[in-house]
Amino acid sequence: MATDLNTSGTDSIARGIFFCFPLRPLRPLREAFCGCGSAVPRVLTLVLAAFFAITVAYGEETEPAWASSVTTEKGAGRFQTTPNVHLTYRFGWSGITAAEADVRLVNKDGITKTTTSGGTTGFARTLFKCDIDHECVSQRESLLPIHIVQDEKYANQTVHTTIEFNSKSVTSLREVTPSKDSPKPKTLEFYPVYSLETALLWLRSQPLNDGEREVMVVYANNAAYLATIKVVGRERIRIGQTDRNAIKLEFNFKTIDSHLNLKTYKRFKSGRGWLSDDEYRLPLRVEADIFIGYVFAEIETSDIGM
Secondary structure, three states: EEEEEOOOOOOOOOOOOOOOOOOOOOOOOOOOOOEEEEEHHHHHHHHHHHHHHHHHHHHHHHHHHHHHOOOOHHHHOOOOOOOOEEEEEEEOOOEEEEEEEEEEEEEEOOEEEEEEEEOOOOHHHHOOOEEEEEEEEEOOOOOOEEEEHHHHHEOOEOOOOOOOOOOOOOOEEEEEOOOOOOOOOOOEOOOEOOOOOHHHHHHHHHHOOOOEEEEEEEEEEEEEEEEEEEEEEEEEEEEEEEEEEEEEEEEEEEEEOOOOEEEEEEOOHHHHHEEEEOOOOEEEEEEEEEOOEEEEEEEEEEEOOO
């Protein structure tokens, strides 16, 4: 049975997260050799030096320093999996509603499919027309994503994005129409990597004890990010006209480029979210301070076990 969180005295989740891409730090190589004696020893020294350089560049560099901070290698937690659910959200900027979305999660045969459709509404739509359809297929047990397809429709442009996940890397392709440039795939050589929705599923599966800190790699839209999430604690939060028990989280992001270099994500300043502190752990509210101001998302209805 659907529950209208506005009419029944509840109103909202905020879920504003925005993403982009960076650069790469290449570890400096020290060339410490001198050519002395005949030409043969000098050539041999050059060959050995080149071999050493390749070993360093393509061996040690495949494991960036920040990789040791990632906590997802422990796998999914033991908290009960998300049931089939239908949720609706409204989104806004600086307190003004600007968009809405319909989210459906369905589990079947070991696979979880999450679909989202939405777009700008009201006055915001007269300024910026945008409609988005998004589908993510993931493994129900491991919570790892398999592939994503996303279509964005704007007033004068369409964008089709596909993302493929495997046990070694992630590859995405973003096709813009019309465009003078041919689309080029992007590949991130790292594992495990999560999508936005599977990151949330993985996070809610964990104990989420007060003070707990999780670090994970998230791929969204056509870019990778290192996400750090901290469990602030339990509190009551007003959603619409009702106070709810919630788990408060704080999160931050850094961009990751194709060479696994980290860079501060300047468009994102800070973020916080609240999950319902019950057997479902649904997102109740997400807020983000970004480069254009304050954005939010709010839950409007929920239909669990549909």
